[in-house]
Amino acid sequence: MITIGRLADYAGVTVKAVRHYHERGLLPEPGRDSSGYRRYTAEDAVQLIKIRTLAQAGVPLARIKDLLDADPDALAAAVAEIDRDVRDRIAQLRHVRDQLAQLRGGDGLFVSPEVAAHLDDLRRLGVSERQIRLERDGWILMQTASPEDAALWIAEKRELIADPEFRALYLEHDAAYDWPPSDPRLPALADRTRRWFAAHHSRSETRPVHDPAVARLAARTQPGASSPAWDRLAQLMAG
Amino acid sequence: MITIGRLADYAGVTVKAVRHYHERGLLPEPGRDSSGYRRYTAEDAVQLIKIRTLAQAGVPLARIKDLLDADPDALAAAVAEIDRDVRDRIAQLRHVRDQLAQLRGGDGLFVSPEVAAHLDDLRRLGVSERQIRLERDGWILMQTASPEDAALWIAEKRELIADPEFRALYLEHDAAYDWPPSDPRLPALADRTRRWFAAHHSRSETRPVHDPAVARLAARTQPGASSPAWDRLAQLMAG
DNA sequence: GTCGAACCCTGCCCCTGGGGCAAGGTCAAG
DNA sequence: CTTGACCTTGCCCCAGGGGCAGGGTTCGAC
Known part of the structure; x- marks a missing residue:
């Protein structure tokens, strides 16, 4: 007991x-x-x-x-x-x-493995952390909107980034973020970008080409997602 | 968004x-x-x-x-x-x-490993499941009352059970549970048990000897923990 | 143009598996 | 005869949500 x-x-x-x-x-x-x-x-x-x-x-x-x-x-x-x-x-x-x-390290926690690999590629190319965060957030939004489309787009994008001219344009857009809007290099960059898009557009047909502008568009609601130089660039390319 | x-x-x-x-x-x-x-x-x-x-x-x-x-x-x-x-x-x-x-199998979940091994020994000797449950419950009560003492006692008990005469007595007590209280074998068993205890007591000194009666005592509150024959046996041994 | 499905909103109460604390009664040792 | 370690019931509290009520909205199909 x-x-x-x-x-x-x-x-x-x-x-x-x-x-x-x-x-x-x-x-x-x-x-x-x-x-x-x-x-x-x-x-x-x-x-x-x-x-x-x-x-x-x-x-x-x-x-x-x-x-x-x-x-x-x-x-x-x-x-x-x-x-x-x-x-x-x-x-x-x-x-x-x-x-x-x-959680200690990479972005693998937040995006699909392909996107994480892509972000690592960008890092290796010397893309700024600001731009990488913008990309990451863009991909997150795309993946929530449509995981299947995002999977297709990331595949396309990874092919694109293999093109040296695309890589050069990408890096220069990244650098242009901090330029003054009156910088004389901007019109030249806009022109070069437009030419590349025109050349590329004719080859790829069905889908709208996925490019940094789309990421910027998707992430537009974020603070600091654009800059005076980028706004000017967008004007130049649209005009 | x-x-x-x-x-x-x-x-x-x-x-x-x-x-x-x-x-x-x-x-x-x-x-x-x-x-x-x-x-x-x-x-x-x-x-x-x-x-x-x-x-x-x-x-x-x-x-x-x-x-x-x-x-x-x-x-x-x-x-x-x-x-x-x-x-x-x-x-x-x-x-x-x-x-x-x-949980699927043995008693290892409820008692210490030594006691579990002891219960397995008893099972191998052919002791009834009823008696084994009585032993198990006795050991549980002892372990709650005093784990150290229980550890000493189980060691003693496992030595004791190596003695062929003790084993024989143990098995006969187990069998006696179902005998009628008037069974003529009971006085002889009581006598034999007393003699064994007397012989053993002189050798082991300090601690009270641990024996089946203690287990019965500890488990006394359980239903079915005794029988008419066992009660008679206790009388015979006490008188 | 309207219908249904699938969303969204707030607010409320419900669940598990206990822990903590109060305000007592009890027991064993020194 | 006190002190500390037990025991009793009763009550409220916590996380981490789930479920349901009783509404409003949006979107695509027909």
């Missing part, structure tokens, strides 16, 4: 938890001694350890209650299922660890 | 969770469009995925809030600690799987 505290210690749970299990009907209320204390038997300890084991496995108390007075076969089946569940949770936690590792 | 549903899908959380994060101040309330719908940017998606990752790692929302506007070094340190935590949880879940395996 042991007290609630000893029982709880033995099973590795708190006294409060034991009383909670009584309330939920998982553990029968035992008899009381002359001063009203609950007095437990070894049988209760066995039951309580079963409860603790299932509870630690994440089984809801209501289901534990059902399991405890199910027949042994049903319990064995349920335990097998619970075990599978725990195995899955372990796998999921491992995945969480991978994500935590990514 | 995306809606709450798209944002939630992209981050892999529910719409309800997003609103919950707004209430908790984890995610800033975005602007509304003309019909009062919340409109999100890519920035919000980045933030939300960070929140989701930390939340899946089991970090409390209040702490996530602090982490999100801590400096990068503090965040890195916190992430390292969280990762350790997740690693520990994985280890604990693996332990839970072991326990679940034991």
Whole structure:
């Protein structure tokens, strides 16, 4: 005949938890001694350890209650299922660890692997972090709007970036962000860009070409997504 | 500019969770469009995925809030600690799987490994399941009362059970449970038992000898823990 | 142009698995 | 005879949302 505290210690749970299990009907209320204390038997300890084991496995108390007075076969089946569940949770936690590792570093947490690879390419080309963030955010918006289209576009874009002239234009647009709007290089850059688009447009047909301007458009709502020089550039190219 | 549903899908959380994060101040309330719908940017998606990752790692929302506007070094340190935590949880879940395996089978879940081994010995000797349950429950009560003493006693008991005469007596006591109280074998058994105890007592000194009667005593409150024959046996041995 | 499906809004109460604290009664040791 | 460690009931609190009510909106199809 042991007290609630000893029982709880033995099973590795708190006294409060034991009383909670009584309330939920998982553990029968035992008899009381002359001063009203609950007095437990070894049988209760066995039951309580079963409860603790299932509870630690994440089984809801209501289901534990059902399991405890199910027949042994049903319990064995349920335990097998619970075990599978725990195995899955372990796998999921491992995945969480991978994500935590990514949280420390790259953008892999926020965009698809292809886009992450693309951003790494840009970084290697020497593109500014500001521009890369703009690209990243643009891709996020595209992926939410239409993951399939975004997958096609990123493939196209990665081919495009293999073209040396496109790369040069991209880097110069990036650099132009900080220029004064009156900079004499702007009209030349606008002209060169237009010529490249014209030449390229004739070759690629069905889809609208995906270009930095689209990313800027998509991310337009962000603060700092444009600059006086870019605005001027857009004017020049439109005119 | 995306809606709450798209944002939630992209981050892999529910719409309800997003609103919950707004209430908790984890995610800033975005602007509304003309019909009062919340409109999100890519920035919000980045933030939300960070929140989701930390939340899946089991970090409390209040702490996530602090982490999100801590400096990068503090965040890195916190992430390292969280990762350790997740690693520990994985280890604990693996332990839970072991326990679940034991739930299917033996008594290892309820008593110390030594006692479990002892119960297996008894099973191998052909002791009845009724008696084994009685032993198990006795050991549980002893372990709750005093784990150190129980450890000493189980060591003694396992030595004792190596004695062929003790084994024979143990098995006969077990068999006697079902005898009628008038069975003529009972006085002889009582006598033999007393003689064994007398012979053994002189050798072992300091501690009271642990014997089946103690287990019966401890488990006395259990239903079916005794029988007419055992009661008669106790009388014979005491007188 | 209108209909239905699929969204969105706020607000409220509900759940699990206990923890914490109050305001007592009890027990064993020194 | 006190002191500290137990035990009792009862009540409110927490996270992290889920579910439902009772509305408004948008979008595509027909």
